[in-house]
Each structure stands twice: as C-alpha cells, then as structure tokens.
Amino acid sequence: MRIHFKTSYQHDIRLFPDRWTFMVYGALMVLAFALPYLLDEFYLGEVTNVLIWAIAGLGLMLLTGQTGQASLGHAAFLAIGCYANTILIEQGVPFIIAFPLAGIITGFVGLLIAIPVLRLHGIYLAIATIALSVLADDIIVLTEPWSGGVSGKFPEMISIFGFEIERWTMPGRFYYLVLVVTIICTLFYRNLLRSPLGRAFAAVRDSEVSATAMGVHIARTKGKAFGLSCMITGWAGALMGYYAGTFNNETFSLVISITLLMMIVIGGLGSIHGAFFGAIVVAFLPQALSILKDNVVGSGVAIPGLETGVFGMILILFILFEPMGIYGRWLKIRTWFELFPFARKDMFRRQKSYLKTERLR
Amino acid sequence: MEVLQLLVSGLANGCVYGLIALGFVLIYKATEAVNFAQGDFMMIGAFVSLGLTNAEYMHLPFWIAAPLTISIMAVFGYLLDLFVLRHLFGQNQTAVVILTIAMGFVLRFVAGLIWGHEPQTLESPLALGDLHIGGVVLGMADVAVIVVTFLLTWFLYQFFQRTKLGLAMQAASQNQMAAYFMGIPVKRVQGLIWGLSGATAAVAGILFASKGAIDPNAGLLGIKAFAAAVIGGFGSLPGALAGGLIVGVIEPFAARYFAAGYSQIAPYALLLAVLVFRPHGLFSQVRVKKV
Structure with missing residues (x-):
C-alpha cells in the first residue's frame, strides 16, 4: 500500500505521483517504441488504428468527460481536420506545417460553431451537434470543387524534410508518426488538467452555478473546451485520412460520431486511460466479432448490423452496471488490491440522487 | 394548385414527424430524459403491426391487429423502463x-x-384509394395520418393538463424528491409514461407503414423528428406537432424550389437556426437560473 505524503502544492499537481507510476509509464513507452520489432505488419496497422481512435477519443473526452458537454457531432470535426490537411498539402504546404495547421483550423472552426451552440446545454447541445454531423455530409458534397464531393480524395504521401511516410508500404514509419502525435496530445491533455483552465473545465462539468460563483466565465470556458477538443479531433481526422487511404463525404458519418461518444463511455468518462481503453474496444471489436461469427455460423454468412448491435448491447451493460467504464473497473480492482484486506463493498457506491427539471427552475 | 398539393403531402409527412416528436416530448415532460430510440420504437411498432396483419405472418384482421400492436408496444415500453431505465433513476440526462x-x-x-432488411409494406385498409378534392390528390392513408395525429395530440394535451396522473407526471419531472414527498410513486409514473410513449410510437408506426414501405433503418427518421421537437420546444405537446408540420411542409417545398444539393439540408439548417436564435424552441419553457 502506497502512501502519498504531500508536503507542498507542487506534489498535488506533478505529472507522476510517485516513482512507481513513472516507471510503469516509462516501461509502457519503451514497449510502444519497440512494437514495430515485435509485431507483424497487420497487427501494427491495427495498433496504429487504436492510437488514432485514442487521439479522437482524447479530443472528445476533453469536451464530454472533462467539461461535461455531450457532443454527437465530432465526426464533422474529424472531417474538417482531414480535408484541411489534405487540401493544404495539395496546395503545396509541407506536411510539417500543414498537419498542425489542420488541427488549428479545426479548432478555430469549432470555436466559431461553439459561440452560438454552447448557449445550449444538455440534450439541446446533443441535438444541435447531431444536426452538425448530418450537415457535414451535405456540405462536403456541395463544396465539391475543394472537397472532391462524392468521388472523394486520396491523401498524398507524407514527406517530412524528404523523409517519406506511407501507410501501406511502410507501416512502421506511419506507426511512429501516429505514436508521436498520440504522445504529444496525451501530454497536452494531461498538462491542461493541471492548469487553471483544466480545473475550470471540471468546475463547469460539476456545477455551472458553483463555477460561476467561483468566478469562472461559463460561456468562455465552454468555448475554449470546444475549440481545444476540436483541435485534437482535427489531428485525429487528418491521421484517419491517411490511415484509410481514401475518404469522401460518407467516411465521417453520424455513426462515427456516435461510435466516438460510446467509445469514451465504455472506456471511462473523464480519464485519459478511458480514451485508450475505449479505442482498443472499438478497434478490435469488429475483428473479434468476425472471427467469432466465422466459428459459430460459418464464414460467408453476413449478418448486417451485427457490429453496431453488439456494440450497443455492450454499451447498455456498461451504463447499467459499470458507469465509470473499463477504467472505473480497473480502478476498483486496483484499490481492492492496494487496500487489501481493508477494501469494503460500498466504497464505490453511487450516491443516491434526484433529478430536477432544467426548464422551470 | 401545385402549392396546395405540396402543402398537403407535406402535412401528412409532417404528422408522422409530429407523432414521433410527441413520443420524445412525452418522455421529456415526465422524466427529463430524451429517448433517442423513439424513431426505432416507431419502427418496431410498424414491424409488429406488419407481423400481425400481413398474410405471410399472422394474418389477423387489421382492426384487431392495430389495438393489439398498441398494447404490445405499451407493455414493451413499460418493461423497458422497469428492467433497463430504472437503473439510471435520478442520474444525469447524458447517461440516458x-x-x-x-x-x-x-x-x-x-x-x-x-x-x-428488405423493405416491406403493411397490408392496411388505410392504404387503399385516393381522395380527389378539387384537383388535389390525397391518399386515404394521408388523411388518416392527419386526423389521427391531431386527435392524439389533443387527447395527450388534455391528459397532461386535466388528469391527476398527467399532473403527477409533470410534478415528477420538475422535482423528483418533492414529488416523492407529495406521495407520487415517481418510478411507477415514469414506467407508465414509457408505456404511453410506446403506444404513441405504435400509432406512428402503423400510420407510417400504411403510407409506405418500412425497413429496420426507418427509425433514422427520428433525427428529423428531433428537429420537429426542438423547433416546437421540448416539453410542449402542441409545439411538437407544430414543429413536425413545419419540418414536413418545408421538405417538399425545398425539394421543389431549391437546387438539388440544398434541399435535404433545409430541415437541419432550420433546426440550427432555431437553436441559435430561440435556443429552447418556439414554445419555450426554459428560464435561466440567476447566480
């Protein structure tokens, strides 16, 4: 059992609470960098997919898990990031500038959209973002001269100072690119949580009224959260474009938005780990299901909607029995071992709460 | 004449959106939650009635199958609340x-x-024949949809305003704990409202299936019904119907007078516009808390 004896405020906000956690994450980092030598190309591609989803998950987590605003429209921002990156590169902007710029453009668009939309809250926000996600598809078709419309676009080979990266012919290099972006985004997220802005996000999530009383400007904070969240999502979108190799108006559909939201719920809302756990589930579930289906009903039999159906069922079970997601379960198991034999059954019991209307208060 | 024809067909479609939106509003009014599966409830209702009526399945007479469908869906809604949603009682809306x-x-x-997954049609007596009124062609199914929708909205409105149960439902949504103190069995009331919304979805499903073919993705229509409910302002039953009619009427006119790519975005653009300028709908009930 570890005891954190804090002697200064710095101890409370340092990146790693103790040497043991530092070593664990260091080992994880070494493993991540050694992965191309341990796995074959197919599985390396799958891990890359997990990391890209995790970046997108981090983006949405910042908004939904940290600031408490549910968005069902993040596929639209994936699309903006993806298109911005590809179009910039087509215009001759080098990747090393175009890629960060794509995220910043997405963040800026997100901020512009946030100004009217974030006056809404709860379900109204969810519905407005659904409309955004549906509109994105039509807007891509309408802006065909830039976006390529229905026929779509193919991202060009990445070139950083002449060093070429391509998803299919050199998956190892692409993996390292994604890994570096993932680490940067994770560190950014982690540091944001330690800053006053990150605390303001959490305050808005927990109670808007108390946050206002503490001097937090609700609308501005939500706008910043939306912008930063869209920025990270935009980077994920650009990487997704490279990973898919081709994309058009239907690539970033409402289903992707919903999958993203469900992913972070399954992983565990409000934690960085949750984004990664959820990404693992989302990326490996289709493979696992198709293997399972081939063994049970024989290959070649198509069951339409099986993936989303099973995904929905898993999600229902999580919301009912483990609302904190996979990370929450892991936390419980860890606590049980750390406190052994003093863990009690009711330590994580949900507080009984009663709902009040949002309309007539 | 063409304008009138567009208007009439738009009204009939709008009534279906309105019916789904009624389901949203019922649940929102009584539990403060939004049932994003309401469109799929309608789809299930349509398929249940189809399964009971059509020759290749049960082959019951339509007028027996319709009330049966409504009761099945009501029980389905109640059981869903009992076994699934009650676990989330008192939790935040986002979880729901x-x-x-x-x-x-x-x-x-x-x-x-x-x-x-093949589209199927309901063998419904409503689907037969057209009405010709002064050059405007009106399917019998469309007439039935419009009449039933208006009746149902009026009935539900009266139910919420006049009956003890309706008032209990409103109280339960406004403040669950206070409703408990007043002796309202909040959980059972919420179960009943889910049943009622299941029944509404069944009505919508039967009417929708009489108008055209259905397949498992028919529930995605629910997204347009969201637009309807938001425009009307969640929490107002006549508002839901009005919102549904607005969305329904805008669609055929946009398709007729706008360029191809722009017509299908009209309902969503309207939805966003309403959310920006009147964030809580045309029939708003929201007041912001002062700090």
Whole structure:
C-alpha cells in the first residue's frame, strides 16, 4: 500500500505521483517504441488504428468527460481536420506545417460553431451537434470543387524534410508518426488538467452555478473546451485520412460520431486511460466479432448490423452496471488490491440522487 | 394548385414527424430524459403491426391487429423502463441519452434479424384509394395520418393538463424528491409514461407503414423528428406537432424550389437556426437560473 505524503502544492499537481507510476509509464513507452520489432505488419496497422481512435477519443473526452458537454457531432470535426490537411498539402504546404495547421483550423472552426451552440446545454447541445454531423455530409458534397464531393480524395504521401511516410508500404514509419502525435496530445491533455483552465473545465462539468460563483466565465470556458477538443479531433481526422487511404463525404458519418461518444463511455468518462481503453474496444471489436461469427455460423454468412448491435448491447451493460467504464473497473480492482484486506463493498457506491427539471427552475 | 398539393403531402409527412416528436416530448415532460430510440420504437411498432396483419405472418384482421400492436408496444415500453431505465433513476440526462442511442442500435439489429432488411409494406385498409378534392390528390392513408395525429395530440394535451396522473407526471419531472414527498410513486409514473410513449410510437408506426414501405433503418427518421421537437420546444405537446408540420411542409417545398444539393439540408439548417436564435424552441419553457 502506497502512501502519498504531500508536503507542498507542487506534489498535488506533478505529472507522476510517485516513482512507481513513472516507471510503469516509462516501461509502457519503451514497449510502444519497440512494437514495430515485435509485431507483424497487420497487427501494427491495427495498433496504429487504436492510437488514432485514442487521439479522437482524447479530443472528445476533453469536451464530454472533462467539461461535461455531450457532443454527437465530432465526426464533422474529424472531417474538417482531414480535408484541411489534405487540401493544404495539395496546395503545396509541407506536411510539417500543414498537419498542425489542420488541427488549428479545426479548432478555430469549432470555436466559431461553439459561440452560438454552447448557449445550449444538455440534450439541446446533443441535438444541435447531431444536426452538425448530418450537415457535414451535405456540405462536403456541395463544396465539391475543394472537397472532391462524392468521388472523394486520396491523401498524398507524407514527406517530412524528404523523409517519406506511407501507410501501406511502410507501416512502421506511419506507426511512429501516429505514436508521436498520440504522445504529444496525451501530454497536452494531461498538462491542461493541471492548469487553471483544466480545473475550470471540471468546475463547469460539476456545477455551472458553483463555477460561476467561483468566478469562472461559463460561456468562455465552454468555448475554449470546444475549440481545444476540436483541435485534437482535427489531428485525429487528418491521421484517419491517411490511415484509410481514401475518404469522401460518407467516411465521417453520424455513426462515427456516435461510435466516438460510446467509445469514451465504455472506456471511462473523464480519464485519459478511458480514451485508450475505449479505442482498443472499438478497434478490435469488429475483428473479434468476425472471427467469432466465422466459428459459430460459418464464414460467408453476413449478418448486417451485427457490429453496431453488439456494440450497443455492450454499451447498455456498461451504463447499467459499470458507469465509470473499463477504467472505473480497473480502478476498483486496483484499490481492492492496494487496500487489501481493508477494501469494503460500498466504497464505490453511487450516491443516491434526484433529478430536477432544467426548464422551470 | 401545385402549392396546395405540396402543402398537403407535406402535412401528412409532417404528422408522422409530429407523432414521433410527441413520443420524445412525452418522455421529456415526465422524466427529463430524451429517448433517442423513439424513431426505432416507431419502427418496431410498424414491424409488429406488419407481423400481425400481413398474410405471410399472422394474418389477423387489421382492426384487431392495430389495438393489439398498441398494447404490445405499451407493455414493451413499460418493461423497458422497469428492467433497463430504472437503473439510471435520478442520474444525469447524458447517461440516458447514450443509453437510448445504444438501445436504438440494438432494436435495429433485432428487427433486422426477425423481419429481414428488405423493405416491406403493411397490408392496411388505410392504404387503399385516393381522395380527389378539387384537383388535389390525397391518399386515404394521408388523411388518416392527419386526423389521427391531431386527435392524439389533443387527447395527450388534455391528459397532461386535466388528469391527476398527467399532473403527477409533470410534478415528477420538475422535482423528483418533492414529488416523492407529495406521495407520487415517481418510478411507477415514469414506467407508465414509457408505456404511453410506446403506444404513441405504435400509432406512428402503423400510420407510417400504411403510407409506405418500412425497413429496420426507418427509425433514422427520428433525427428529423428531433428537429420537429426542438423547433416546437421540448416539453410542449402542441409545439411538437407544430414543429413536425413545419419540418414536413418545408421538405417538399425545398425539394421543389431549391437546387438539388440544398434541399435535404433545409430541415437541419432550420433546426440550427432555431437553436441559435430561440435556443429552447418556439414554445419555450426554459428560464435561466440567476447566480
């Protein structure tokens, strides 16, 4: 059992609470960098997919898990990031500038959209973002001269100072690119949580009224959260474009938005780990299901909607029995071992709460 | 004449949106949650009535099958609340939103397993014949949709305003704990409202299936019904119907007078415009808390 004896405020906000956690994450980092030598190309591609989803998950987590605003429209921002990156590169902007710029453009668009939309809250926000996600598809078709419309676009080979990266012919290099972006985004997220802005996000999530009383400007904070969240999502979108190799108006559909939201719920809302756990589930579930289906009903039999159906069922079970997601379960198991034999059954019991209307208060 | 024809067909479609939106509003009014699976409820209702009526399934007479469908869906809604949603009692709305989206996925999957993915039509006596009134052609099904929708909205409105149960439902949504103190069995009341919204979805489903073919993805129509409910302002039953009619009427006119790519975005653009300028709908009930 570890005891954190804090002697200064710095101890409370340092990146790693103790040497043991530092070593664990260091080992994880070494493993991540050694992965191309341990796995074959197919599985390396799958891990890359997990990391890209995790970046997108981090983006949405910042908004939904940290600031408490549910968005069902993040596929639209994936699309903006993806298109911005590809179009910039087509215009001759080098990747090393175009890629960060794509995220910043997405963040800026997100901020512009946030100004009217974030006056809404709860379900109204969810519905407005659904409309955004549906509109994105039509807007891509309408802006065909830039976006390529229905026929779509193919991202060009990445070139950083002449060093070429391509998803299919050199998956190892692409993996390292994604890994570096993932680490940067994770560190950014982690540091944001330690800053006053990150605390303001959490305050808005927990109670808007108390946050206002503490001097937090609700609308501005939500706008910043939306912008930063869209920025990270935009980077994920650009990487997704490279990973898919081709994309058009239907690539970033409402289903992707919903999958993203469900992913972070399954992983565990409000934690960085949750984004990664959820990404693992989302990326490996289709493979696992198709293997399972081939063994049970024989290959070649198509069951339409099986993936989303099973995904929905898993999600229902999580919301009912483990609302904190996979990370929450892991936390419980860890606590049980750390406190052994003093863990009690009711330590994580949900507080009984009663709902009040949002309309007539 | 063409304008009139567009208007009439738009009204009939709008009534279907309005019926789904009624389901949203019922649940929102009584539990403060939004059932994102309401469109899929309608789809299930349509398929249940189809399964009871059509010759290749049960082949019951339509006028027996219709009330049976409504009761089945009412029981389905009640049981869903009893076994699934009651676990989330008192929790934050977002959890219910995500839960109902997931339920929609599951319902679509199950409907596809049972009834297949081919579009099917209900052998409904409502689907026969057209009415000709002064050059405007009106399907009998459209007339039935419009009449039933207006009756149902009036009935539900009276139910909420006049009956003890309706008032209890409103109280339960406004403040659950206070409602408990007043002796309202909040959980049972919420179960009843889910049943009622299941029944509404069944009515919508039967009418929708009489108007045209249905397949498991018919529930995605629910997104347009959201637009309807938001425009009307969640929480107002006549507002839901009005919103549905607005969306329904805008669609055929946009398709007729706008360029091809722009017409299908009209309802969503309207939805966003309403959200920006009147964030809580045209029939707003929201007041912001002062700090």
